[in-house]
Amino acid sequence: MNIQNYINGVYRLPLSNDYIDNYNPANGIVYGKTPNSNTEDVAIAFEAANSAFKSWSKTTLEERSRILIKISELLEANLERFAKAESIDNGKPLSLATSIDIPRAASNFRFFGNAITQFASESHESVGLNAVNFTLRQPLGVVGCISPWNLPLYLFTWKIAPAIAAGNCVIAKPSEVTPMTAYLLGEICTKAGLPKGVLNIVHGLGTTTGQAIVEHPNIKAISFTGGTATGAHIARVAAPMFKKLSLELGGKNPNIIFADCDYDTMLETTVRSSFANQGQICLCGSRIFVEEKIYEKFKKDFVQKVKQLKVGHPLDVSTNIGALVSKPHLEKVASYIKIAEDEGGRILCGGIEVTVKGFENGYYLQPTVIEVQNNSCSINQEEVFGPVVTIMPFTTDKEALRLANDIKYGLSATLWTNNLNRTMQFSQTLQTGIVWVNTWMLRDLRTPFGGAKESGVGREGGFEALRFFTEPKNICIKY
Ligand code: NDP
DSSP, rough: OOEEEEEEEEOOOOOTTOEEEETTTTTTEEEEOOOHHHHHHHHHHHHHHHHHHHTTTTTTTTHHHHHHHHHHHHHHHHHHHHHHHHHHHHHHOOOHHHIIIIHHHHHHHHHHHHHHHHHHHHHHEETTTTEEEEEEEEEEEEEEEEEESHHHHHHHHHHHHHHHTTTEEEEEEOHHHHTTHHHHHHHHHHHTTTTTTTTEEEOOOOOIIIHHHHHTTTTOOOEESSSSSHHHHHHHHHGGGEEEEEEEEOOOOOEEEEETSSSHHHHHHHHHHHHGGGOOOOOOOOEEEEEEHHHHHHHHHHHHHHHHHOOTTTTTOSBBOOOOOHHHHHHHHHHHHHHHHHHTEEEEEEEEHHHTEEEEEEEEOOOOOEOSSSSTHHHSOOOOOOOOOEEEEEEEEHHHHHHSSSSSEEEEEEEEEEHHHHHHHHHHHOOEEEEESSSSOOOOOOOOEEEEEEEEEESSSHHHHHTTTTTEEEEEOOO
C-alpha cells in the first residue's frame, strides 16, 4: 500500500516525488512506498498549519476536548484495523498491538481531551504593593512532533494529542520505518471533525523530512522521541533558533532484584520487562542485577522461562516474540551479541537468528540472556534496543546503586524489594526519570515522563506536556 502525506485535511502526493520502500519485517518483502518529503512539502504543511492556528487557538476548550475524544472513540472503533496495520508494519505481535499500542493511542487522545479542560494557570497577589499577577498559558503556534518506530502510533499520538489540545497546530513525522498507522490516523482525524490544517502528517527520512521540520525557522517547538545521538543533533540545529525542545531519548535501564521481593511476580514481570516488543521499548530493563543470595536460582528460572517464549510470525496468535523492525536493526543487535561474547560475556540462551517456516527472510532473533562479569562492558553500557538482556550478581545495596547509576543514560529503573527503607533510599538516589518498585511499565498518564542524563531533556505526560506546548506569560496589574 502506498502512503501519502496528510496536509490541510487531505491526502496528497509529495512535491518531492521521491519515495522510500516500506518493508514488512515478518517476511522481508517491500509492501508499499512512503513519501520522502522535502523542504517544500514541509513548507506547504507549515502554511496549512499556520493558517489553521488563528482559529484553532481560539476554539473553546470544550470543542477541542470533544474532537479529541471523538478521535479516541474512532480509534477504538477501528482497533482491529489499526492493530493489524501496526503489527505488519513493525513486526510486533498482533496481540501486543491490540492490547497495548492502539488502546494507548486512543487513551492519549482521551486523556489530553479531558486534561485540557482541567489545565489551569496561577495567580499571585503582590501583597502590600496593590498588584495582582496572573499567568496566561498561550499556545506556541506551529510545532513539530517527531517520533520513532518502536511504539509507532502510541508515541506519535503521545505528542500530537497534548499539542493540539493546548491549541497549537502540528507538523508531525513518524519514523519512515513504520509510517502506516500515522497515515491511517489522518482519515480518523477528518472523520472526527478536526479542522483542516490543525494536524499535518509528513512522511520521510529523518535526514530529509525530519531535518526540514527542525530547520524550519517558524516552527516554534520540537517534541522529539528517538535515539540520543539524533537528539543531540536536533538540539544543535534547533538551539540557535531558540526553539523550545523536549527530548525523550535512549535508555539502558537497570532492573535491580533483591532476595526479599515477591519472587514469582518479579520473575514473570522480568520476562516481560526484558522482552516485550522484542525488547524494543526504551523502558525495557536490559541490565538485570540480582542479589547474590538468589542469583543462581534466578538464573536457572529466568533462562527456563525465556526459552519457553515462542518466536514467530507477528500475526500468529501464539507468538510471544515477533520480528525485529528492520534488517539493519537485526544486524546491529546481532553485532552487539558478538561484541558481548568477545568481551567475556556468556550466552545463557538465545543469541542466534531464527528462521520462521514460510517467512525465511523475516528478521527474527531468539530472546537472549547474557551473563556478564562487570558493568563496564559494551553490552551493559550501550543501548542495544533488542531482545537482549544481561544478568550479573551484587552483594550490597551500595554496590547495586553504584552499578545502576554507573551509566550515561537515566531513563527508568525497576526495583524489586519489600523493604521500605531500601525503597526510599533507592528512589531518592537512582539517577533516572522514573523508578518502578515491584512493577514495570505501569503508566498513569498524569505523571511526568522523561529521562535524566543522556536520556533526555524535559518531561512530557499530564500537565507537563501541556506546559511544554504553551508559553507562560505573566500579567501584572497594579490597582
Ligand atoms: P532515531 O533517533 O533514529 O529516530 C527517531 C525519529 O527521528 C525518526 O522519526 C527519525 O526518522 C527521525 N530523525 C532521524 N534523524 C533526524 C534528523 N536529523 N532530524 C530530525 N529527525 C530525525 O530513533 P529510532 O527511530 O531508531 O528509535 C529508537 C530510539 O528511540 C532508541 O534510542 C530508543 O531508546 C528511543 N526511544 C526513546 C523513548 C523515550 O521515551 N525516551 C521511547 C521510545 C524510543 P527516520 O526513522 O525516518 O529516519
